[in-house]
Amino acid sequence: MPVTISGSGTITGIATGGLPDGSIAAGDLASTLDLTGKTVTLPAGTGGKILQVVQGSTSTEVVVNTTTYTDTGLSASITPTSNTSKILVLVNQSFYVYRTSTSIYTGMRIYRDSTIIHEPVSSAGPLGYEFGTTAGGVSSIGLYGRGSISVLDSPASTSALTYKTSGQPYVTTNAGQVKFQPSDSINGTSYIILLEVAA
DSSP states (O other), X not given: OOOEEOTTSOEEOOOTTOSXXXXXXXXXXXXXXXXXXXXXXXXXXXXXXXXXXXXXXEOOOEEEOSSSOEEEEEEEEEOOSSTTOEEEEEEEEEEEEEESSSEEOEEEEEEETTEEEEOOOTTSOTTOEEOOOOTTOOOOEEEEEEEEXXXXXXXXXXXXXXXXXXEEESOOGGGOEEEESOTTSSOOOEEEEEEEEOO
């Protein structure tokens, strides 16, 4: 097919790859490149780059005094740019556990939408603590703390995804409970950070 230049400046007939290397300089390109709906394949060895970062936070207190996992109010949403991307989920959850007895355990889950991507140990959990009574016989126990959990998720999706946490005390007798984002702590704010990582 012959190469044709029309009167309006349109060129036709150039095969894919027909221009020699160096024919187009960076200055010839538009200042932005719209790749919406396109799949970009990176060269081997370029995976692991951070494509986007999203942070969510909450300082609203949530009290859980039932052995049913309950949303803590901490969540963030992200839309992956590629279905091969991984999502690194970083959680820093503020909490307070209390019980008028000798031990208290609490656990926390992480969800992607309705799918559990982190399940705590059933008997203690990542926020699990046990305390004994003191020699003086003091039996009530309480602890302020922060639970940090990281999970590398592979959602295989380019749809909007919501990641959130839920928690529960494992025992509720003797006033057993857990507070997330306790309002009476110095800094009860909880954080969740989502990082899209190129495959």
